[in-house]
Amino acid sequence: MYLRQQRQLAEAIRGALRSLYGIEVETVVLEQPPELKFGEFATPVAFELARKLRKAPKKIAEEIVGALGSSAPVAGFAGFEVAGAGYINARLDRSGFAQAFARSGEAEAPAERFHSLVEHTSINPNKAAHVGHLRNAILGDTFVRLLRAAGQRVDVQNYIDNTGVQVADVVVGLVHLEGLNLAGVEELMSELAEDGERIDYYCWDLYARVSSWYEASPEEAAARKKLRLNTLHATEAGGNETAQIAELVSTAVLRRHLETMVRLGIEYDLLPRESEILHLHFWDLAFEQLKAKGVLYFETEGKNKGCWVMKRPGSRGRTGGRPSGDSASSGTTENSDSEGPDEDAKVIVRSNGTVTYVGKDIAYHLWKFGLLGRDFAYRPFFDYRDHRCWISAETGEAEHPQFGGAQAIYNVIDSRQSDPQANVIEALRGLGYTEQASHYTHFSYEMVALTPRCALELGYEVSEEDRARPYIEVSGRKGFGVKADDLIDKLIAATHAEVDSRHPELSDEEGEATARSIAVGALRYFMLRYTRNSVIAFDFKDALSFEGETGPYLQYAVVRTRSIFRKAGTTPEEALAGLSGVDVAQYLSGEGSDGIWEVWLRGAKTTLLLDQCISTAEPAYLAKHAFQLAQDFSNFYRLHHILSEEDPARKKLLLATAAVTQRELIRSLAWLGISAPEVM
RNA sequence: GGGCGAGUAGCUCAAUCGGAUAGAGCACCGGCCUUCUAAGCCGGGGGUUGUGGGUUCGAUUCCCGCCUCGCCUACCA
Numbered sequence: 001m002y003l004r005q006q007r008q009l010a011e012a013i014r015g016a017l018r019s020l021y022g023i024e025v026e027t028v029v030l031e032q033p034p035e036l037k038f039g040e041f042a043t044p045v046a047f048e049l050a051r052k053l054r055k056a057p058k059k060i061a062e063e064i065v066g067a068l069g070s071s072a073p074v075a076g077f078a079g080f081e082v083a084g085a086g087y088i089n090a091r092l093d094r095s096g097f098a099q100a101f102a103r104s105g106e107a108e109a110p111a112e113r114f115h116s117l118v119e120h121t122s123i124n125p126n127k128a129a130h131v132g133h134l135r136n137a138i139l140g141d142t143f144v145r146l147l148r149a150a151g152q153r154v155d156v157q158n159y160i161d162n163t164g165v166q167v168a169d170v171v172v173g174l175v176h177l178e179g180l181n182l183a184g185v186e187e188l189m190s191e192l193a194e195d196g197e198r199i200d201y202y203c204w205d206l207y208a209r210v211s212s213w214y215e216a217s218p219e220e221a222a223a224r225k226k227l228r229l230n231t232l233h234a235t236e237a238g239g240n241e242t243a244q245i246a247e248l249v250s251t252a253v254l255r256r257h258l259e260t261m262v263r264l265g266i267e268y269d270l271l272p273r274e275s276e277i278l279h280l281h282f283w284d285l286a287f288e289q290l291k292a293k294g295v296l297y298f299e300t301e302g303k304n305k306g307c308w309v310m311k312r313p314g315s316r317g318r319t320g321g322r323p324s325g326d327s328a329s330s331g332t333t334e335n336s337d338s339e340g341p342d343e344d345a346k347v348i349v350r351s352n353g354t355v356t357y358v359g360k361d362i363a364y365h366l367w368k369f370g371l372l373g374r375d376f377a378y379r380p381f382f383d384y385r386d387h388r389c390w391i392s393a394e395t396g397e398a399e400h401p402q403f404g405g406a407q408a409i410y411n412v413i414d415s416r417q418s419d420p421q422a423n424v425i426e427a428l429r430g431l432g433y434t435e436q437a438s439h440y441t442h443f444s445y446e447m448v449a450l451t452p453r454c455a456l457e458l459g460y461e462v463s464e465e466d467r468a469r470p471y472i473e474v475s476g477r478k479g480f481g482v483k484a485d486d487l488i489d490k491l492i493a494a495t496h497a498e499v500d501s502r503h504p505e506l507s508d509e510e511g512e513a514t515a516r517s518i519a520v521g522a523l524r525y526f527m528l529r530y531t532r533n534s535v536i537a538f539d540f541k542d543a544l545s546f547e548g549e550t551g552p553y554l555q556y557a558v559v560r561t562r563s564i565f566r567k568a569g570t571t572p573e574e575a576l577a578g579l580s581g582v583d584v585a586q587y588l589s590g591e592g593s594d595g596i597w598e599v600w601l602r603g604a605k606t607t608l609l610l611d612q613c614i615s616t617a618e619p620a621y622l623a624k625h626a627f628q629l630a631q632d633f634s635n636f637y638r639l640h641h642i643l644s645e646e647d648p649a650r651k652k653l654l655l656a657t658a659a660v661t662q663r664e665l666i667r668s669l670a671w672l673g674i675s676a677p678e679v680m
Numbered sequence: 681g682g683g684c685g686a687g688u689a690g691c692u693c694a695a696u697c698g699g700a701u702a703g704a705g706c707a708c709c710g711g712c713c714u715u716c717u718a719a720g721c722c723g724g725g726g727g728u729u730g731u732g733g734g735u736u737c738g739a740u741u742c743c744c745g746c747c748u749c750g751c752c753u754a755c756c757a
Binding site: 555567 | 682684686693694696697698699700701705706715716717719720721737738750751752753754755756
């Protein structure tokens with residue numbers, strides 16, 4: 001709605017410029033004036049043209065306004081005026097806008113559905129999920145919801161590095177610290193299950209123990225590292241007891257991760273595993289392509305001698321200059337030597353013939369775009385309420401959904417991995433897949449760290465140096481962090497206590513559901529309110545806050561609207577339909593209208609925000625929008641008492657205002673993965 | 681050394697393509713439950729946007745220098 005008016009206005013201004021001056025403008029800058037009394041839209045276009053036309057901005061603005069007013073009036077607008085030194089302000093026909101927006105339902109789905117693939121979560125299956133993983137999963141899941149809201153077909157994938165060094169570390173712990181074989185591990189797992197203990201929590205501690213064990217004895221260190229490497233290789237190779245232990249434990253931990261995420265409404269379609277990428281030899285196919293296209297070349301000199309390497313993005317590669325800093329004359333002339341090895345190149349295949357992580361990732365991403373020429377096999381793994389999550393396999397079921405072959409991909413991976421991600425993109429581009437490379441988004445975000453106070457609260461030792469920092473990075477290796485399930489438990493306990501004291505009339509079941517909804521709302525909003533490249537310094541005090549700019553504040557606004565409709569004996573749908581044919585113009589501006597129009601205008605922007613969030617891959621904008629809408633509603637709620645309104649036409653408008661608030665808030669919250677309870 | 685990100689109110693963060701008076705929340709102070717839910721609302725104090733230049737009618741935003749902080753940059757995976 002808002003978007004449509006905005007486009008119409010931009011087009012009208014372009015037309016005016018064309019007829020007045022014969023000028024063609026690419027884009028007309030449209031913004032919202034600082035105050036509503038200036039109108040709904042403003043453009044500084046006259047300033048930009050002042051020099052070109054050699055006229056005062058104000059004069060230009062007056063001419064444009066004249067042209068806009070004199071010709072056929074722009075549909076949906078009530079007027080234009082010049083303000084300040086040359087701004088052009090535009091006023092909407094508020095009544096017409098509100099009527100149309102009240103009627104507008106869901107946008108129809110596009111005929112041809114764009115196919116995207118979002119990868120998120122991707123926790124090493126060797127320990128419990130922690131708050132950092134929650135940020136990843138919540139960001140990813142929210143973005144999936146946004147894409148789907150925009151009509152896209154989206155596959156959700158959670159990549160599982162089940163044969164990596166982290167899993168190997170836990171296997172080392174089980175075998176060499178605990179002295180267990182496969183049967184022993186099976187026994188341990190059933191004992192844990194009987195005692196109600198979580199395998200991911202057990203591994204959390206074991207992983208930290210193993211990590212310190214490697215370093216504990218200087219004389220043993222080399223031997224222990226060797227043990228680790230052997231375990232890793234056995235795990236990668238498969239077909240041995242070590243690999244079976246790794247498979248058993250990592251699958252159990254993975255299952256726990258999925259259970260943790262279900263608590264937050266996060267689900268997946270496919271779990272592609274590294275073991276299959278290895279055993280189905282994805283790399284071999286990728287290697288052929290990379291060699292054939294010259295993306296990889298065999299280095300014969302320098303420190304990377306004997307490796308297959310790739311130039312880094314942005315560098316000029318092997319024909320670039322020699323490493324800088326060793327020549328006083330550099331800068332005077334272009335380097336002409338093109339024979340030296342590119343020491344900065346990225347090693348993809350080591351001199352011993354093994355492929356690096358980036359190499360495997362290139363193969364995997366060729367598969368994602370349907371460019372590899374080989375597919376996984378698939379088995380069912382986890383059943384959600386209304387769909388099934390599949391896992392990759394070497395041999396699988398004949399019937400399975402189609403995975404991979406997407407048109408665009410989004411990888412929710414923290415910012416520390418921007419370098420390897422850039423390498424994968426560079427490889428795709430080098431292979432000539434420029435279209436795919438341009439639809440490859442590293443959905444990068446900063447880590448979640450703990451405040452020193454939080455670390456102390458949890459009983460960790462904190463050095464003097466760390467105490468002075470604003471935040472301390474979490475570390476699975478050290479067992480330093482806040483476990484996801486612990487946090488969720490804590491949140492639910494806190495919301496449950498509040499719900500019980502506020503609403504003792506609720507049944508246990510209702511109380512429990514309400515507490516869960518609020519806890520999830522608080523947690524998801526907390527993770528989404530920060531823009532992606534901001535480090536979150538985690539603190540229980542902030543995360544357990546339910547006041548101010550928090551999820552519960554948004555839910556509360558919805559709950560208030562529900563209460564209004566309950567008491568009014570009507571529904572939001574009826575209220576919106578009831579607006580039809582009622583002349584509400586006088587109530588949307590002038591005396592006594594404060595706070596009403598703001599709600600309508602904000603509410604109408606929801607779709608605009610959806611577009612913005614997708615094009616910038618930034619869910620925080622929608623979180624902020626929903627918060628502002630809730631604030632606008634609070635203001636409206638204070639100024640206008642709906643149930644006691646005596647003017648019937650005005651009452652219809654007030655009810656419809658509450659109804660659009662509810663409709664747009666619930667819509668926005670759903671995209672954020674947050675539900676609104678009936679009462680709270 | 682090179683690359684990326686960041687530095688905005690006491691604290692945590694916003695600020696869309698360069699636009700009108702840089703906004704929220706928390707904390708603090710003072711008010712509001714006999715009217716639709718106080719997880720709420722109203723009011724108040726709080727700013728040389730790290731720093732020095734430049735471009736521009738206009739700079740938190742763009743360019744250059746400098747300072748501070750974080751991350752990445754290994755034939756480990």
